[in-house]
Amino acid sequence: MKNATFLALQGPNGKAEDLAAVAEKAQAVGGRLNVLHLGPVPILAYSLTPHPYGVPVIPDTWVEKRNAMGRNLEEHQKKSRAYLQAQGLSGEVGTISVEPAAFHDLVALHSIFADVCVVQDSLRENKNTFDNVVYGLLFEGPGPVILNAEKNPKALSPENVFVAWNSSLPAIRAVRAALPLLKEAKEVTLACFDADPSRYADGQSPGSDIATWLSHHGVNLTVQEYATGHESVGDAIMTRAKETTADLVVMGAYGRSRWNEKFFGGTTEKMIAQRDLPLLIAH
Incomplete structure (x- = not known):
């Protein structure tokens, strides 16, 4: 696995310390470690105003949850970047915050240039998200996928x-x-x-x-x-x-x-x- 690129996928509550095993392996083979923080948001259920053209109204609660998830992921992104720097590893750290069903294609795109994708346990907190991430990596990405590495x-x-x-x-x-x-x-x-x-x-x-x-x-x-x-x-x-x-x-x-x-x-x-x-x- 010399010079391999690893992609670690974390849930919204994943921690930088969870990356230790992947980081150690990446260091051992002179590889890179990319990290992707994934945060699901609720399915958007909007209503239509009593207007001839039916203007959609997005609930304030949905916007608040979406913004809160975005802030959470950004905070974890900063911590992961600092962790990679401290370990002397190169790699990209990204975030995706969408409805669970949309993760399927998005994670596959990020996996194209990774040699190994490691799905971390923190993603299991939301089964819909976990399932769509695993299916996307298997069916739309080049693979392979490793689970339960922790x-x-x-x-x-x-x-x-x-x-x-x-x-x-x-x-x-x-x-x-x-x-x-x-x-x-x-x-x-x-x-x-x-x-x-x-x-x-x-x-x-x-x-x-x-x-x-x-x-x-x-x-x-x-x-x-x-x-x-x-x-x-x-x-x-x-x-x-x-x-x-x-x-x-x-x-x-x-x-x-x-x-x-x-x-x-x-x-x-x-x-x-x-x-x-x-x-x-x-x-």
Whole structure:
């Protein structure tokens, strides 16, 4: 990850100290750290005056909340700039204050020239904002996205990585994105859950092809096959990752339709919602 550019995304109550792990990694690789402070504002519900042309009236309370959020973000922006300067890091610090649904495209634009996007826990305070930020980074940006990095000091320089492998295109993209971290790790577990040995699925030796490719890159890995049994795949991933004391889980996101998972549940939604294990995902 030499000279990598990191993008850290914070909620309105995020603190400069929360950037410590990302800043340390950026310093270690001679990289840059961009910070984006995101503040959601209420959906604007305006009324029309009793006039032939219906002039819209914007409530004073909405304006007050919008201005208060803007002031809050500006204050955090100053603190983040001072923090980066104190750490000797270069990077840009920006703010975005819009309705939650509008974050989708805006964060994607900021992620275009970032090598890794780190979504910080402070964004989870508003689920709508968090969901739109993660979806925007995954579907409109180049990725990858790292969640829950604050939960483990080794998350951005993992010694033990757990790769949830299922031969899908998102999984391949996630592994490729994580390759610099996998090469640095002391141990990598390539986990196949309920593998399908058929020719058009995982083959007779699930994970063998990707394992050969990774080994050629110098990754020290072990291939493991697991049966989920009575657990869902998401629960099985968390169980096995904890058993291997993984510092980071790597997996593809939304192998099925995003809306299908949103309404009916699925592995990606479960893993994004969990807050215990650091997670690197790509679509």
